Amino acid sequence: MQIKKDEVVWLLLFIAPAIILFFLFFIIPILFLFVTSFTNWDGISAEFVGLENYTKLFNKKSFVRAITNNLYWCLTAALITVPLALIIALLLAHRSRGWKVFRTVLFIPQVVSSAAIAMLWAAMFNAEYGLVNFLLDYIGFSDYKNHNWLGNVRTANAALIGFSLCYVGYFMVIMLAKTAGISEDYYDAANIDGASQFQKDLHITAPLIKSTFFLCIILAVIFNLRQFEYVYLMTAGGPANKTQVLVVYIWNELSVQRLGRGNAAGVIMIAIGAILLLSLRKLLKSETYN
Amino acid sequence: MQRDLSSNFYFIFKWVIIISFVFYAVFPFLWLVLASLKTNAELLDDPFKLPAVFQFQNYSNAIREAGLGKLIINSLVISTSATFLNILFSSMCAFAIARHTFWGKNVLFLMITAGILVPLNALIIPYFAIINFLNLYDTRLGLILVYCAVGLPVSTFILTEFFKSIPKEIEEASFLDGCNFAARYFRIMLPLALPGLATAGTFQFILCWNEFIYAMLLTSSTDIRTIQFGISYFTNQFFSDYVGMFAAVVISILPSITVFVLFQERVINGLTAGSVKG
Numbered sequence: 001m002q003i004k005k006d007e008v009v010w011l012l013l014f015i016a017p018a019i020i021l022f023f024l025f026f027i028i029p030i031l032f033l034f035v036t037s038f039t040n041w042d043g044i045s046a047e048f049v050g051l052e053n054y055t056k057l058f059n060k061k062s063f064v065r066a067i068t069n070n071l072y073w074c075l076t077a078a079l080i081t082v083p084l085a086l087i088i089a090l091l092l093a094h095r096s097r098g099w100k101v102f103r104t105v106l107f108i109p110q111v112v113s114s115a116a117i118a119m120l121w122a123a124m125f126n127a128e129y130g131l132v133n134f135l136l137d138y139i140g141f142s143d144y145k146n147h148n149w150l151g152n153v154r155t156a157n158a159a160l161i162g163f164s165l166c167y168v169g170y171f172m173v174i175m176l177a178k179t180a181g182i183s184e185d186y187y188d189a190a191n192i193d194g195a196s197q198f199q200k201d202l203h204i205t206a207p208l209i210k211s212t213f214f215l216c217i218i219l220a221v222i223f224n225l226r227q228f229e230y231v232y233l234m235t236a237g238g239p240a241n242k243t244q245v246l247v248v249y250i251w252n253e254l255s256v257q258r259l260g261r262g263n264a265a266g267v268i269m270i271a272i273g274a275i276l277l278l279s280l281r282k283l284l285k286s287e288t289y290n
Numbered sequence: 291m292q293r294d295l296s297s298n299f300y301f302i303f304k305w306v307i308i309i310s311f312v313f314y315a316v317f318p319f320l321w322l323v324l325a326s327l328k329t330n331a332e333l334l335d336d337p338f339k340l341p342a343v344f345q346f347q348n349y350s351n352a353i354r355e356a357g358l359g360k361l362i363i364n365s366l367v368i369s370t371s372a373t374f375l376n377i378l379f380s381s382m383c384a385f386a387i388a389r390h391t392f393w394g395k396n397v398l399f400l401m402i403t404a405g406i407l408v409p410l411n412a413l414i415i416p417y418f419a420i421i422n423f424l425n426l427y428d429t430r431l432g433l434i435l436v437y438c439a440v441g442l443p444v445s446t447f448i449l450t451e452f453f454k455s456i457p458k459e460i461e462e463a464s465f466l467d468g469c470n471f472a473a474r475y476f477r478i479m480l481p482l483a484l485p486g487l488a489t490a491g492t493f494q495f496i497l498c499w500n501e502f503i504y505a506m507l508l509t510s511s512t513d514i515r516t517i518q519f520g521i522s523y524f525t526n527q528f529f530s531d532y533v534g535m536f537a538a539v540v541i542s543i544l545p546s547i548t549v550f551v552l553f554q555e556r557v558i559n560g561l562t563a564g565s566v567k568g
Contacts, residue, residue, distance in 0.1 A: 011392060014382040014471070014475070015398065018442060019398070021439040022405065025440070025442075028416070028420065036415075091308060102308055106312065107554075108550070111546045111549075111550040113501075113502060113542065114502060115518045119522070119524075119535070119539050123322070124318055129325075129337070131318070131321050166318075168314075173558055177561075196297065196300075197300050198300060226412070247503070251414065254507075259419075265412075266412035266413060266414075266415065269409060269411075269412040273408075
């Protein structure tokens with residue numbers, strides 16, 4: 001509808017709250033982050049120090065480790081979690097028996113807070129009473145009877161990333177919704193040709209939900225870049241910084257009042273996010289059109 | 291013959307995969323609930339053995355000693371207010387964008403929805419500074435404002451799509467009847483958009499209820515602490531009372547699971563509206 005002159009005030013009033021909030025919590029923080037990343041701001045005073053924060057960060061082993069760990073999380077999600085979710089979505093597609101129940105059940109970890117999930121899985125991995133060790137012992141891996149998964153330098157990252165597979169339901173639900181929109185005509189035609197279920201999935205469903213699959217990969221990358229609670233509550237970045245990730249690193253800088261340095265880490269994090277998103281878009285776009 | 295073999299294989303493959311992931315997603319929760327009803331000594335035994343006596347006092351202990359009641363009330367007050375404000379502001383903005391043409395409309399929509407892609411946790415230090423600058427550190431209002439803003443891109447996106455799907459004729463008729471801008475929004479569009487508001491609202495409520503990092507960043511006193519931040523203290527508070535901690539975790543996850551089971555179509559619609567189209 002075209003706006004009448006006397007309604008311009010109303011229109012401005014309606015968009016003002018959203019715009020103010022957006023400026024206050026998106027635009028200003030990002031600008032602020034960028035500007036203070038070139039200073040030694042500690043909460044009281046700030047002096048311009050050029051690129052010092054950035055060079056110091058990249059010379060810190062634990063910071064580089066945080067970046068590689070974040071990339072490791074993103075890669076696991078994109079190469080394991082999302083493809084697994086695709087397989088489950090294909091299996092549950094075409095309203096197969098009990099699909100709604102499985103959809104609900106698999107989605108539950110997504111609606112539970114990450115703090116509660118982190119505490120739950122920290123208990124699962126506990127050396128004394130955790131279920132993981134008990135089950136391993138039960139099926140014959142008795143070496144692991146008192147193994148401290150999250151406290152051991154070699155197994156901490158694997159344990160963290162292994163548990164993250166419980167989020168497969170989120171991506172599964174997105175792809176399942178997409179399969180519901182595919183016309184039955186395609187499958188009827190394939191049935192006449194005598195195609196098996198696997199052939200139908202491979203040649204009809206998979207190509208049609210390709211764009212949603214790529215979208216899930218993009219979402220998985222964003223989530224794993226900004227994740228905080230699991231590492232913070234389960235290992236606090238330890239042992240020996242082995243499981244450090246970017247947001248926990250920023251949090252630690254904040255708690256010692258090195259705010260400029262922390263913001264430089266934030267700028268790097270946003271830059272990594274932008275680079276990943278742009279390159280994924282480019283990669284996936286060329287894939288879609290081929 | 292050959293096809294029978296392959297369809298049998300498909301059948302077995304399908305159920306092995308589905309059942310193992312159901313196990314993965316749900317079994318830890320069942321273990322948690324069972325463990326929360328044991329004594330600390332029983333916990334070290336066989337995890338599948340039922341407790342000799344169901345220790346329901348773990349729950350009353352967690353509620354009383356850790357002040358869980360207060361944490362839950364704080365979380366409810368903060369989540370409900372933030373959801374209300376978020377839905378009000380984003381539906382007003384979505385109404386303006388979806389039903390009118392004005393200069394800069396597309397830029398505004400693109401800019402707000404692009405906010406979905408910003409890894410917001412990179413901004414914790416600026417958020418801390420801004421909330422301090424506004425003198426809202428350690429207040430409920432500070433958290434409410436942040437939650438309201440953080441959910442703005444997704445809500446605005448879902449609601450704009452929803453408003454666009456409502457037929458234009460209804461609004462035009464009321465326009466000719468002399469309804470002004472605000473009346474068209476409050477009297478005509480809001481009632482029609484109730485399903486969309488419920489979808490975005492459910493989504494936003496779960497987001498607020500589950501939020502952890504800003505609650506830890508922006509509050510310090512126990513009086514206004516939210517439940518998600520509160521339960522993370524349990525590890526220290528109870529020393530080695532693991533079963534008390536388990537009971538507290540169970541209590542903290544019940545509301546979001548309840549909301550999800552009651553409104554699951556809404557949550558899943560919101561999720562797919564907010565992502566499949568984007």
